[in-house]
Amino acid sequence: MNLTPAPASTPTDPYVLSPDRIRDAPTTLRESLKHLGPGFIMSAAIVGSGELIATTALGAKAGFVTFWVILVSCFVKVALQLEFGKNAIYTGLPTMQSLNRLPGPRFGPRRTNWSIWLWLSLQTLKVLQVGGIVGGVALVLNMAWPVLPVWAWAVGAALSAALLIAAGHYGWVERGSLIMILLFTGLILLSLVLLQQTPFAISGANLAEGLTFSLPPETVGIAMGAFGITGVGGDEIMYYNYWCIEKGYAAYAGPNDNTPEWATRARGWIRVMTFDALCSMLVYTTVTAAFYLLGASLLHAQGQVPEGYAMVETLSRLFTATLGPGAQVAFLIGAFFVLYSTLFTATASWARIFADAFGQLGWLNVSTQSGRERAVAGLSWAFPALWCVLYLFIKLPVLMILLGGIATSVLLLVVVWAALQFRYRQLPGNLRPSRAYDIWLWLSVLAILGVSVYGLWQVL
Secondary structure, eight states: OOOOOOOOTTTTTHHHHHOGGGGOOOOHHHHHHHHHHHHHHHHHHHHSHIOOOOOOHHHHHGGGGGHHHHHHHHHHHHHHHHHHHHHHHHHHOHHHHTTSSSSEEEEEETTEEEEHHHHHHHHHHHHHHHHHHHHHHHEEEEHHOSSHHHHHHHHOOOOHHHHHHOOOOOOHHHHHHHHHHHHHHHHHHHHHHHHHTTOOOOOOHHHHHHHOOOOOOOOOOHHHHHHSSSSHHHHHHHHHHHHHHHHHHHHHHOOSSSSSHHHHHHHHHHHHHHHHHHHHHHHHHHHHHHHHHHHHHHTTTOOOOTTTTHHHHHHHHHHHHHOHHHHHHHHHHHHHHHHHHHHHHHHHHHHHHHHHHHHTTTTSSSSHHHHHHHHEEEEEEHHHHHHHHHHHHHOOHHHHHHHHHHHHHHHHHHHHHHHHHHHISSSOOOOOHHHHHHHHHHHHHHHHHHHHHHHHHHOO
């Protein structure tokens, strides 16, 4: 996607950096809060099948003892996200254009960087993963209202996502994500509060046990899997650039003219972006922790470790047995918004990143704002239709999600390599971070490399 300034683009195009849009970053907490947004979309994307299934399964199998794994997983990977967000601010470039500037072999008529071709090849499995999310939304809706079959709910879920995204721009995606975050966070936390009125109530001793940093041998495999799938993943990290640019962070910093004034503005908007990312981390860590605690308290003592979306049905039945039908309704509504928020943001994110990639490959002309918007609108219809068809033919949502998880393990390696290139080869010297940040970045890199290698070893 050629998003460098061009006469055909309008001044309001967020992908065009022009001096007339420059503004100083806010310096107070109150003003900074007004500029949050990309993190809302990230949170809505992150909290999905992994949190609903893998996290709850880990709690059901291990009890409270591995609670710390979830907390560390959500915290340690944010540094890579920040490196991508910073790259968007100081270059103004979306993810695929940034990848196309990296070193390495280049293939095809347009001499496109190898990382884009590898990313594209992995999407054959990632398509299955989001198809599994469509199936998950349909299954939860069918549990709540069995009057319609699962296939009808799947079609409705895909159609509604396309309708909501195709005609909307950044502001609508941000508001929709925020609404769903408030709903699923509130309902899942309500479920946790209601749990305290039952014999399964969580005690302070339970929480203390979960923070001892011990890892029983029988839980290593599922703990590593949960570490890989919870928190911010490779997909969300690559999407984050688009939301940072469309929110205006890059445009407000302006083109890099190597002046101290630009460095001051860029540092200010990087600070806002960091605050946005940390607020996002707080949200998805809270929800992920709540799912873990539900599994550890409701299922572990009974020796129940349901697989896949059976987890949703089992938890909803346990809530009914302990608190009555009202609690089941609250849990199912929360589970629906957890899954649907992923479908909603995936539609918006896939449309943007594929339009960008197809532009780099020369398959679409998206060099102008109007061309890019047409491509995004068309792909917003194409992908939900594809996901729905795949689910209706395969009908194995859990397997589809697991296959996508394999692709995620490889994708994380690409993200790590790109982040290190951004940090040590592209970052302007006047934006160099502190030593503490670099330590955090390397902890993130080592953790992700370890999980990715372990995941691939398990598969192969």
